[in-house]
Amino acid sequence: MTTTPTVERPFYDRVMEAVPSGEKLKLCLQCGMCSGICPYGFAMNFPPQSLIAAVRAGDLDPVFESETVWLCVSCFACANVCPAQIPLTSGLMASLKTEMLLRRKVPAELQTALENTRRYGNTLGESPRKRSAWCQSITPAIPLMAQTKEPVDVLWFVGDYASYHPRAVLASQAMARIFQALGIRFGILGPEENSDGDVQYLAGERGLLEILAQKNGKVLRKYKYQEIVTTDPHAYNVIKHEYPGVGVSVPIKHYTQFLAERIEQIKPLLRHEHKAAVTYHDPCAIGRANKNNIFEEPRLVLSAIPGLELVEMAHNRATSICCGGGGGGNWLDGFAWQQTHTRMSEWRIQEALASGAQTLAVACPYEAPRFEDALKSLGAENKLVVKDIAELLADAMSA
Numbered sequence: 492m493t494t495t496p497t498v499e500r501p502f503y504d505r506v507m508e509a510v511p512s513g514e515k516l517k518l519c520l521q522c523g524m525c526s527g528i529c530p531y532g533f534a535m536n537f538p539p540q541s542l543i544a545a546v547r548a549g550d551l552d553p554v555f556e557s558e559t560v561w562l563c564v565s566c567f568a569c570a571n572v573c574p575a576q577i578p579l580t581s582g583l584m585a586s587l588k589t590e591m592l593l594r595r596k597v598p599a600e601l602q603t604a605l606e607n608t609r610r611y612g613n614t615l616g617e618s619p620r621k622r623s624a625w626c627q628s629i630t631p632a633i634p635l636m637a638q639t640k641e642p643v644d645v646l647w648f649v650g651d652y653a654s655y656h657p658r659a660v661l662a663s664q665a666m667a668r669i670f671q672a673l674g675i676r677f678g679i680l681g682p683e684e685n686s687d688g689d690v691q692y693l694a695g696e697r698g699l700l701e702i703l704a705q706k707n708g709k710v711l712r713k714y715k716y717q718e719i720v721t722t723d724p725h726a727y728n729v730i731k732h733e734y735p736g737v738g739v740s741v742p743i744k745h746y747t748q749f750l751a752e753r754i755e756q757i758k759p760l761l762r763h764e765h766k767a768a769v770t771y772h773d774p775c776a777i778g779r780a781n782k783n784n785i786f787e788e789p790r791l792v793l794s795a796i797p798g799l800e801l802v803e804m805a806h807n808r809a810t811s812i813c814c815g816g817g818g819g820g821n822w823l824d825g826f827a828w829q830q831t832h833t834r835m836s837e838w839r840i841q842e843a844l845a846s847g848a849q850t851l852a853v854a855c856p857y858e859a860p861r862f863e864d865a866l867k868s869l870g871a872e873n874k875l876v877v878k879d880i881a882e883l884l885a886d887a888m889s890a
């Protein structure tokens with residue numbers, strides 16, 4: 492079968508030009524490791540190895556007809572194991588998704604999240620004015636950067652889900668209590684903050700990422716602060732790795748890094764035990780994505796909590812199984828279910844249960860809602876509690 496000439500060569504060239512190390516696409520060994528490790532590889536008509544072969548052959552029409560690329564949840568497992576270091580997730584898969592968007596072959600739920608981002612600056616379609624509503628009940632009040640007169644220690648980039656989702660805001664409220672207990676002078680952007688753009692980019696919308704990065708960059712440059720801390724692994728990943736490419740260079744830390752650095756200050760404040768076996772789910776975006784390798788800091792923080800026994804799941808750190816929510820996956824659950832009749836979040840819950848844990852600790856605002864839903868669909872609500880690390884720490888600190 493032959494492909495349309497306007498698609499085949501420009502596509503190959505675009506991937507290689509648009510993505511750092513994109514030229515490595517040529518180095519594929521066809522070893523199959525990417526397809527083997529891909530969690531949805533079993534259900535894809537074209538798993539990553541076959542996609543590269545199709546790109547080389549200039550035979551992409553069957554790929555676009557199959558819609559197989561929407562099974563990719565941007566977990567970075569393939570890119571992490573590729574011996575040729577080909578940027579599979581942020582390069583090949585994101586570029587193929589861009590082609591699908593151009594052809595208007597996109598699942599409706601994801602289309603809505605992208606449209607919400609364009610109109611409201613967040614994936615949930617919420618009013619930008621309500622972006623700081625989650626903290627209105629907190630005393631002392633959380634300052635908006637626009638209201639601060641003095642430089643602060645920390646500018647907290649909260650993120651979409653952590654600002655709006657009713658389950659995720661509980662972790663944001665816990666993090667606010669921790670900052671206050673540590674005496675950190677901090678502020679948030681509130682209505683001035685826009686979606687960070689990571690999931691949109693990984694879902695093929697690089698243009699949208701560039702718009703969001705410019706908007707966020709303009710605001711971040713306005714204020715004086717020592718460092719940026721985020722509660723969203725996707726914000727960490729994209730601000731660190733993609734914003735510099737569009738002219739926005741700001742240093743950023745994930746909140747578990749920030750807390751791990753202050754662990755000796757935190758320990759005397761931990762008054763309450765969490766007497767349980769706890770297992771930790773490594774989010775892809777701060778773990779194996781772009782070799783961010785934030786694996787030990789969350790475990791260090793958890794281990795400081797009195798009474799807590801840390802246990803590991805079979806897949807942990809760089810081999811962690813994705814929750815299924817990253818890179819647009821959060822809005823592809825219906826599509827993935829239709830294609831596979833499985834849920835990655837349920838696989839992960841089953842691993843957590845097998846570890847003997849009573850608590851599943853998370854460090855990403857997508858995860859508590861996703862894993863709590865999975866517990867319900869598995870009928871296992873009474874067997875495991877899902878808590879963000881910030882919630883566990885704030886509970887241990889509370890008077």
Ligand code: SF4
Pocket residue numbers: 518519520521522523524525526539540543572573574575576577579
């Ligand atoms: S792991 Fe890398 S080298 Fe091996 S088939 Fe996949 S893309 Fe090619």
Ligand code: SF4
Pocket residue numbers: 525528529530531532539562563564565566567568569570579580584
């Ligand atoms: S990023 Fe994850 S889901 Fe996507 S192709 Fe690679 S291994 Fe599969």
